[in-house]
Amino acid sequence: MKKLTLTGKSIEEILTIFEENMGIKNGEYDYLVIDKGSSGFFGFLARDAVIEITIKKEYYERRLQEFLKNVIKYFDDRIEISVFSKNNRVFIAKIQGEGIGKIIGKHGKGLGALQHIATIFLNRLSDIKITVIIDAGDYREKRKELIRKIVGSAVEKIRNGAKRIELDPMFSFERRLVHEFLKKYPDVVSHSEGVEPYRYVVIERRHLNDNIKTRKSRAYNNR
Structure with missing residues (x-):
């Protein structure tokens, strides 16, 4: 995760100031002493202490949960939020409660917007790209099954003579699902068009004359 190199009069001073400035708690970071520093001899040849701090995933999990709580309380303060990370780059938040319908919104637009701002928030705290995934009441699993049916129906229309099917606008993770599901149908190809959102x-x-170059071009657009 994020690494910082900090200097100060002593290791204790560095850690105290770091915790206060970052709002970070003990156990949410590790540190390595590069130089313990020295007070020198009668003030001469004094040397600052230097440490390298690594911020752990626990810090990001807590900050993400706090951020989501502050947003969701305006919808329903009884909604429960749990946050965990698959690795240092993907953080998953699950929200449960009777009021999650307001958060999900029509066609999941509210949930998508919440995920978008949560991703921006967490990435501002990190020096590596972080992905945030928010699921509300297993909405994503239900949406996945719906997309599978949409894909099957579109393929059937293509096989019945349609030359081109344009699906409704989708979030990026939904488009990836479409492309993934279509891999089992060798007689069709897919790509994405348009500008977000x-x-x-x-x-x-x-077509039989689809060459490798064309397929590579389409693969590039499968996002």
């Missing part, structure tokens, strides 16, 4: 997937019949 109106980017959508296009499904077409695969």
